[in-house]
Structure formats: C-alpha cells, structure tokens
Amino acid sequence: EIYNHAELRRGLEIKGHVFRSDHSDTEVLVHGYEEWGEDLPGKLNGMFAFVVLDRRRRRLFLARDRFGEKPLYYAKQNGLFAFASELSAIAQHRNFEARVDRQNLQKFLAYGFLPSPNAYLENAWKLPGGCFLVYELERREVSVSRYWRFSLAPDDRLEARPESELVEELQALLSEAVRRRLLSDVPLGLFLSGGLDSSAVLWGAAQNLANDLRTFTVGFTEPSFDESDHAEAAAKAFGTRHQMERLDLDTARDLIPYVLSRLDEPLGDASILPTYMLSRFTRRHVTVALSGDGGDELFAGYDPFVVLPWARLYHSSVPQPLHRFIKGAIYMLPISARNMSLDFKLRRTLAGMSYLPEIWNPVWLSPAEPAMIADLFEEPVAAEELYSEAIALWSSEGRDKSDVDRTLEFYTNFYLQDDILTKVDRASMMCSLESRAVFLDNDLVDYCQRLPTRFKYRKGRRKYLLRRAMEGVLPPRILARPKKGFGIPLARWLRTVPTTPPLGALPGVQLDRVVNAWNEHRSGRADHRLLLWSWLSLQHTCAAGLG
Numbered sequence: 001e002i003y004n005h006a007e008l009r010r011g012l013e014i015k016g017h018v019f020r021s022d023h024s025d026t027e028v029l030v031h032g033y034e035e036w037g038e039d040l041p042g043k044l045n046g047m048f049a050f051v052v053l054d055r056r057r058r059r060l061f062l063a064r065d066r067f068g069e070k071p072l073y074y075a076k077q078n079g080l081f082a083f084a085s086e087l088s089a090i091a092q093h094r095n096f097e098a099r100v101d102r103q104n105l106q107k108f109l110a111y112g113f114l115p116s117p118n119a120y121l122e123n124a125w126k127l128p129g130g131c132f133l134v135y136e137l138e139r140r141e142v143s144v145s146r147y148w149r150f151s152l153a154p155d156d157r158l159e160a161r162p163e164s165e166l167v168e169e170l171q172a173l174l175s176e177a178v179r180r181r182l183l184s185d186v187p188l189g190l191f192l193s194g195g196l197d198s199s200a201v202l203w204g205a206a207q208n209l210a211n212d213l214r215t216f217t218v219g220f221t222e223p224s225f226d227e228s229d230h231a232e233a234a235a236k237a238f239g240t241r242h243q244m245e246r247l248d249l250d251t252a253r254d255l256i257p258y259v260l261s262r263l264d265e266p267l268g269d270a271s272i273l274p275t276y277m278l279s280r281f282t283r284r285h286v287t288v289a290l291s292g293d294g295g296d297e298l299f300a301g302y303d304p305f306v307v308l309p310w311a312r313l314y315h316s317s318v319p320q321p322l323h324r325f326i327k328g329a330i331y332m333l334p335i336s337a338r339n340m341s342l343d344f345k346l347r348r349t350l351a352g353m354s355y356l357p358e359i360w361n362p363v364w365l366s367p368a369e370p371a372m373i374a375d376l377f378e379e380p381v382a383a384e385e386l387y388s389e390a391i392a393l394w395s396s397e398g399r400d401k402s403d404v405d406r407t408l409e410f411y412t413n414f415y416l417q418d419d420i421l422t423k424v425d426r427a428s429m430m431c432s433l434e435s436r437a438v439f440l441d442n443d444l445v446d447y448c449q450r451l452p453t454r455f456k457y458r459k460g461r462r463k464y465l466l467r468r469a470m471e472g473v474l475p476p477r478i479l480a481r482p483k484k485g486f487g488i489p490l491a492r493w494l495r496t497v498p499t500t501p502p503l504g505a506l507p508g509v510q511l512d513r514v515v516n517a518w519n520e521h522r523s524g525r526a527d528h529r530l531l532l533w534s535w536l537s538l539q540h541t542c543a544a545g546l547g
Contacts, residue, residue, distance in 0.1 A: 001048070002025035002044055003180040003181060003441070004043075004044070004180070005023075005028040006023070009023075009028050012028070012032065017031040017034070029048075029052070038061070038134075038147070039147075041147045045441065046065060047065045047070050049063070049065070049071060051083060058136065059136050060083075060133075060135040061133075062127060064127045064131060065130075066129055066148050066445070067129045067150075067416060067417055067421060067437075068116065068126075068417040068422075069421050069425060069440065071126070071264070072127045073085070073086070073090055073119060075090045075093075075121070076123060076142055077095075080093070081140065081142070087264055087545065088545040090121075090124060091546060098121055099121065100120060100121060100122070100542060101118075101121060101122045102377075102507045104118045104119065105508065108534065109268075109366070109534055110362065110387060111387075111390075112268030112269060113266075113414075113419040114266070115418050117144075120538075121545075126265075128144075128417070130146055130150075131147065132145055132147055150413055151449065152408060152409060153450060155452070156452075158452055159452050166455060167469045170447070170465055171469050173443055173447055174201075174438070175207045175208065177438050177444045178201060178204030178205050178207070178290065179208045180441065181290055181441075182209065184288050186287035187214075188286055188288040188290070189216055189285065190202055190214065190289060191217075191278060191282065192231045192240075193227050193486065194231035194233060195230070195292065195478070195483070196292075196301075196463060196467065196470065196474075196478060196479065197294075197296065197301070198234075199292075199470070199478050200295065200466060201292045201439075202234055202235075202238055203473050203474060204438065212241065213238060213239070214286060216285070217231035218244070218245050218277050219231075219245070220246070221246065225487050225489065228246070231244070232244070233475050233477060233478065234474065237475050243281075243285065255273060256273065256536070259272060259427075260537050261543065261544040263426050264426065264544075264545065265422070265541060266537045266538045266541045267537055268367045268533060268534035268537060269420075270487070270488055270490045270529075270530075270533045271488070272423045272426065274488055275423055275427040275428075278427075279428040279433045286433075287434060288434045289428070289433055291435050291436065291438070292437075292438065292439065293416075294420075295466065296411070296463075296483075297412040298412065298448040299456050299462070299463040299466045300404060300408060301462050301463050301483055303483065304364055305404055305407060305462055306460060307349055308407060311360060312403065323354065327350045327351075327353075330346045331347060333346070348364050349364065351364070352364040355370070357403070362410075362414075363387075368528070368534075370386060375510075375513055376509060376513045376514065377509060378508045378510060393413060394410070408456070462483070490533055491527060494529055494532050495522050495524070501514060501515065501536070501539075502536065502539040502540075503515070504539050504543060
C-alpha cells in the first residue's frame with residue numbers, strides 16, 4: 001500500500017511516463033523503478049515488499065518498506081536464489097534443504113523474536129526494513145544496501161520554539177498521516193483499545209471524517225486483562241459506531257495451536273492471540289483497519305523508559321553480591337498470574353540488572369535470562385554473541401546519546417519491526433484484514449527523529465508531547481491511564497495444559513531442561529511463562545514450516 005502513489009504518479013507523468021491504469025500503486029512502482037532505479041524505495045510512503053525483474057541490467061531488485069511492515073525473505077543455497085513473503089514457501093522449494101539454524105534458535109530465546117536479518121533456517125534471511133537487495137543473475141551475487149534507518153538526530157531549533165507550536169505541528173502531522181490511510185476502496189475501521197495511541201488515531205480520523213467512524217474492540221471476562229471500558233469512553237467521545245466482542249479467555253486458549261502454526265517464524269509475543277481475535281472480529285465488518293502501532297516506540301511509551309535512571313543508579317551503587325541477594329529475595333515472592341503484575345515486573349527488571357547496560361533492554365524483553373538459555377543448549381552461545389545486534393546499536397557512532405535515546409532506537413529498530421509489526425501483520429493477514437500503522441507515516445517519523453528527547457520523556461512522563469497534543473480532545477481518563485499491554489493469562493493457562501510439553505527435536509536443545517522448566521512452572525515454583533510460550537511457538541513454527 002503506497003500512500004503517496006498519486007503524487008509520485010503525477011511527477012512521473014510530467015517526466016513522460018504513460019500509465020495504463022487509473023490509480024494502480026503497483027504500476028507506479030514499475031514506472032518509478034524505470035525512472036529512479038535504486039532511489040525508488042526512499043521516495044515511497046507506505047508499507048510494501050516488492051521485487052522487480054530488471055531484464056536490461058540482468059538483475060533482480062528486492063525492496064522492503066522503512067520499518068518492515070510487510071515481510072520479505074530470501075535464501076541462497078547451492079546455486080539457488082529464492083525469495084518469498086513467507087519463509088515456509090522457501091522451505092518447501094524442492095532445491096532448498098531446510099535446516100534449523102542452531103545459533104538463531106538461541107537468539108530467538110534471547111530476544112523473544114528474531115532480529116533482522118536473522119531467520120530460523122540456515123542460509124535464509126529476512127530482508128531488513130529500510131533495505132533493498134540486488135541479485136545479479138549472471139554472477140549470482142547478492143548485495144544488500146540500506147536506503148533508510150531510524151536514527152535520532154534532535155534539532156536544536158525545535159528546543160527554542162514555543163511548545164504550543166510543536167503541539168500544533170504534531171497535531172497536523174498526525175491528522176495528515178491518518179488522512180492518507182483513510183483512502184480506501186473498501187470498508188474501513190479502527191482498532192481501539194482505549195489507550196493513548198489508538199485514541200489519538202481516532203482523533204485524527206475524526207478530523208478527516210465527519211461521520212461513519214467505525215471502531216472495534218475485544219473485551220475479556222477477566223478484569224486485569226480487559227480494556228473495553230476505556231475503549232467505550234473514547235468511542236463515546238467521538239460518536240463512533242463502536243462494536244465490541246467480549247471473549248472468554250479460557251475459550252480463546254483453544255485457538256493457540258491454530259495461531260502458532262500460521263506465524264511462519266517463531267514469535268515469543270503472546271499478545272499475538274488477542275491481536276488475532278481482534279482482527280478476526282474486525283474483519284467481519286471491514287476490510288481495512290487503522291492501528292496505533294509505533295506510538296510507544298516513537299514517543300517513549302514503555303516501562304523501561306521510567307526504569308532507566310533508577311537502573312543506572314542501582315547498577316553503579318549496588319555491588320553484585322548484594323544484587324544477587326536482592327534478586328534471590330524478589331524471586332521468592334509469590335507468583336501472580338495477573339497481567340503485568342508487580343512481582344513479574346520486578347523479576348524482569350532485576351534479571352536485566354545482572355548484565356551490562358548494553359543488553360538491559362533485550363534481557364528485559366527476553367523469554368529467559370542468558371544463563372538459563374545457556375543451560376537449555378548443548379553448545380551455548382555467549383551473551384555477547386546472543387545480543388550482538390543490540391550491543392552493536394548501543395555502541396555505534398553517536399554514542400553521546402542518552403540512555404533514553406538509545407533505548408528508543410533499540411525499540412524502534414528491533415522490537416517494533418521484528419515483534420510488533422510481525423505480530424500485527426500475521427494476525428491480520430490470517431483474517432484477510434489489512435492493518436495500517438498511522439504513526440509510521442514518513443513525515444511523522446521524520447519529525448519524531450528531530451524532536452528533542454525531553455518532548456518524548458520528561459520527569460517520569462512518557463509520550464509527553466503526544467499527551468500535550470491530545471489534552472482537551474481526549475477524555476482525561478485516557479490521558480491519565482497507565483500503559484497496559486494487550487495480554488492474556490498465560491501463566492495460568494500454562495499450568496492447566498497437558499502435563500508434558502511438545503518435544504519435537506531441535507538442534508542442540510537439551511529436551512530434559514525444557515521438561516524441567518515446564519514442571520517448575522506447572523508446580524508454581526517458578527514463572528517460565530515467556531520461555532514456555534516461546535517454546536510452543538518454536539515447536540508449531542518448525543512443524544508447520546518443515547513438515
């Protein structure tokens with residue numbers, strides 16, 4: 001979906017290009033490649049993964065959108081070069097020998113997702129977002145180049161301007177980003193959780209559509225996982241045609257095998273399940289849905305942004321022996337199955353604090369600590385190698401950046417692309433629903449890259465400027481509510497499933513260690529919810545992709 005295809009088309013027509021269709025964005029890609037060649041992807045505002053056969057230059061040209069909203073895989077093995085939007089399609093190619101990559105299994109458990117360009121099969125890769133690939137047909141050579149990267153470059157001129165002007169600029173950019181995504185030949189609606197991001201998208205839609213706004217929410221019978229009352233408040237404020245489906249989470253548990261077997265790559269994010277249920281419900285009514293994905297990454301919405309200054313203080317003042325004692329004491333707290341409970345957050349935070357700051361962020365997200373991952377494998381990889389991508393980003397040029405800025409770059413370059421957008425794309429496409437991420441509009445993102453840090457995170461307030469922009473237009477309860485993930489009662493579910501986990505052999509994995517973790521969790525002696533979900537995802541992905 002190329003949101004600026006009409007503008008590009010007009011420019012190409014001025015240059016003499018003749019189009020056969022009235023409004024095909026695909027035809028714009030063909031003419032655009034003829035005119036601009038490798039510069040084409042950088043001119044596109046949208047989500048895309050495409051391949052051009054350049055007969056004149058005897059090469060293939062592959063490109064993926066800035067953030068990797070749409071998937072694109074490739075493989076090179078024994079003279080074969082293959083590409084597809086699904087890795088399972090490559091795995092089934094008669095000339096491709098599909099083998100699980102030992103090291104990337106460990107990387108997956110280290111992050112909870114596979115950071116691009118890694119894939120779970122040997123000799124196969126994800127083309128990272130913001131990149132293009134050229135395959136020379138005669139020489140059989142592959143080269144990957146980056147045409148865009150998210151990198152913060154605060155503009156001092158914005159610091160000097162009145163905050164009211166920045167608020168107006170952000171409102172205008174958000175409204176325009178929504179307008180571009182409202183153009184559709186099919187019925188369209190909005191995912192609405194009642195959080196700040198989706199409610200801000202709703203505000204933007206209200207600026208562009210006078211009526212007939214359709215919003216969709218799924219509610220849950222378990223209170224700590226239910227957000228439907230906030231969504232209803234936002235919908236009421238803008239008079240939308242709001243539809244909500246209330247689900248029994250225990251019934252939803254039966255969907256796990258179906259969803260996990262259709263992911264195409266392992267994903268440790270259990271919110272894929274409610275995202276699928278929301279997409280399925282929404283697709284009964286519309287074909288396109290706008291989402292608020294990207295708001296947390298661009299405006300510092302996650303818990304680690306609050307934790308970082310305290311983590312620095314703790315790291316510099318608490319000696320490791322005392323840290324180990326504190327960590328042990330916290331791990332003795334009763335285990336809660338509630339969504340994002342305090343004991344869960346404390347365990348995750350202290351797990352990260354056992355390591356260097358360069359890997360705090362990925363360890364905080366990780367399904368298991370590096371020490372536990374090492375115990376699962378016959379030939380464990382060192383933590384420095386497990387998290388090599390995160391370490392390289394943290395230590396790269398311009399490292400005078402603050403911890404907040406470096407964390408923003410980590411979440412945007414890795415977590416957003418390889419977890420959030422992968423999750424939403426898979427969940428929505430399972431239902432033939434097109435999801436459009438408003439916050440990833442080129443102009444809005446470029447503005448956020450120039451926006452000084454204090455307008456994103458200030459004195460414990462996350463999403464500072466976005467909240468200021470929504471003051472007076474969103475209900476106060478939405479502006480004041482804390483961040484709440486799209487969760488499921490995973491810890492409780494995993495104590496009620498069959499007594500043994502699926503144990504399909506994976507290279508280098510010590511299956512008895514998996515069984516031990518399974519039994520520890522079921523007995524309540526430990527909380528391994530993220531590790532066990534990731535294990536289930538691995539098992540279903542490998543069975544579906546290699547079967």
